Each structure stands twice: as structure tokens, then as C-alpha cells.
Amino acid sequence: MIHEVDETLRSIVRRDVINGSDIEVVFDAPTKEWSSRRNTPTIDIYLYDIREDVKRRAGGQIDVRGEDGRITGRRPMPRVFKLSYLVTAWTQRPEDEHRLLSAMLGCFLRNDRIPAEWLAGSLKDNGWPLDVTIALPPPEDRALSDVWSALGGELKPSLDLVIVTPIDADRFTPAATLIDSPPVFNWDFGGVSESTQSAPSGGGNGASRVSHVPPPGSE
Numbered sequence: 001m002i003h004e005v006d007e008t009l010r011s012i013v014r015r016d017v018i019n020g021s022d023i024e025v026v027f028d029a030p031t032k033e034w035s036s037r038r039n040t041p042t043i044d045i046y047l048y049d050i051r052e053d054v055k056r057r058a059g060g061q062i063d064v065r066g067e068d069g070r071i072t073g074r075r076p077m078p079r080v081f082k083l084s085y086l087v088t089a090w091t092q093r094p095e096d097e098h099r100l101l102s103a104m105l106g107c108f109l110r111n112d113r114i115p116a117e118w119l120a121g122s123l124k125d126n127g128w129p130l131d132v133t134i135a136l137p138p139p140e141d142r143a144l145s146d147v148w149s150a151l152g153g154e155l156k157p158s159l160d161l162v163i164v165t166p167i168d169a170d171r172f173t174p175a176a177t178l179i180d181s182p183p184v185f186n187w188d189f190g191g192v193s194e195s196t197q198s199a200p201s202g203g204g205n206g207a208s209r210v211s212h213v214p215p216p217g218s219e
Contacts, residue, residue, distance in 0.1 A: 001167050002047070004121040005083055005130070008114060009045055009163070016111070017043070017103045030088055032153045042090040043100055045161065048147050049084035053164060078128070078166035084138075086147060087159040097157065104159055108134040114163075123165070131164040 010025050018025070024042045028034055089100035114130040116123075123130070138144060138160055148155045 001122065001165070002050070002083065004119070004123045005163055005165055006045075006047070007120040008118060008123065008130070009085075009161075011120065012107065012111065012114070012118065013043060013045070013104070016107045017100070023100070029151055030086070030090075030153055031151050035090065035153060038090050041096065041100075043104065044086075044088045044090060046086045046088070047083060048086050049082075049142060051082055051084075053080045053082050078126075078168045080164060080166050083163045083165060084142070085161040085163070086144070087134075087161050088156060101157060101159060104161075105135060108132050108161060126166070126168065128166050133162045133164075135159050136162070 089097040112132045116127045
């Protein structure tokens with residue numbers, strides 16, 4: 001699921017930000033060693049934090065229907081997660097980096113909800129749009145300066161991109177077998193049932209005989 005969010009972001013950035021330019025889109029950790037090896041203009045979208053949005057956790061179940069429209073089972077409501085990306089631009093000149101960051105900011109301000117038809121893989125099949133925030137202050141327990149310190153790199157201009165996505169737990173409970181015929185009652189008392197079939201006797205024509213016995217309490 002997360003890799004499909006990555007592919008969705010890559011396609012949006014290539015279409016709306018790069019627009020045919022010779023700029024790479026990667027998802028690498030921007031460490032000091034990594035940055036020293038860069039020799040082409042690059043937009044790096046590094047996933048640095050994954051956490052559940054517990055305020056949006058919902059109970060209940062979703063009906064799953066077959067091709068004929070009948071309910072085949074049920075599955076629990078998806079859990080909602082926040083995927084936080086550190087967005088940086090890497091070029092030879094700071095002005096070019098600022099230009100790319102400006103384009104990224106404008107792109108995701110315009111597309112603060114990614115429609116289902118833009119999504120990749122199973123995200124598109126689920127039909128749930130992705131909510132987007134960009135450049136909002138991070139939570140108190142997640143300062144971007146701490147992220148840079150953990151990466152061992154030098155602090156540089158960046159954008160905090162957060163994608164809110166539902167993730168299906170892939171748990172399925174089959175529905176009970178559908179009964180599509182009326183029930184058949186068999187009142188069996190003293191060896192006499194509602195429907196009995198006798199074997200053909202001598203001189204008979206082999207036709208079946210049905211004895212109807214009223215249910216208890218009907219007399």
C-alpha cells in the first residue's frame with residue numbers, strides 16, 4: 001500500500017511539477033553521503049514517519065458484494081494512517097532548488113485531495129481519495145530539525161508533505177450461505193413422516209405414495 005502511495009506521488013510530480021524536465025524523482029534518505037553523490041537535479045520525497053490517525057478510527061464493517069450484487073462477506077473499516085514525507089530539491093544553485101520547492105508547494109496546495117482516478121494499484125481499486133497537507137507545522141514530538149539530525153545531513157529548505165490514506169487490514173468474514181428455496185418441514189413422530197415414499201408392490205404401478213400428517217397441535 002505505501003509503495004503505491006509513492007508511485008502516485010511520483011506520477012503527480014512528473015506531470016505537474018517537472019513537466020518533461022530532466023529532473024529525477026527519488027525516495028532516498030537525504031544523508032550527507034547520499035547528497036555528495038548527486039550530480040543531477042533531483043526532487044527527493046523521503047518517507048520519514050508513519051503513524052495511525054487514531055482520531056479517525058471507526059468501528060463497524062463494510063459489506064462486500066459479488067458480481068451478482070449479493071453480499072458475499074464483510075470486512076472491518078480501514079484504519080487511517082498519516083505518511084509524512086520530507087521533500088527537498090537538489091541542484092547546483094539554491095535559486096533552482098527554491099524554484100522546484102515552489103512548484104511542489106503549489107502542486108499540492110492545488111491538489112489537497114488526490115482523486116481516486118489518479119491513484120496507483122490497489123489504491124485506485126479501493127476508490128478512497130487521499131487527503132494531502134503540505135508545509136503545516138509538524139507535531140511537537142516530530143521536529144524537522146530532529147529528522148535532519150538523525151539523518152546526519154545539513155539542514156536545508158524542505159517541505160513537510162503528509163498523505164492521509166486508509167489501509168485495509170485485509171480481513172474478510174464470509175457471509176452465511178444464501179437460502180433461495182422455501183423450507184421443507186419433516187414432522188417425524190412414531191416413524192410416520194410428512195413425506196414418505198413406498199416401494200412398488202405386486203400389481204402396483206410403482207407410483208409413489210405421499211402421506212400427509214398434520215403437525216403437532218393442529219388437531
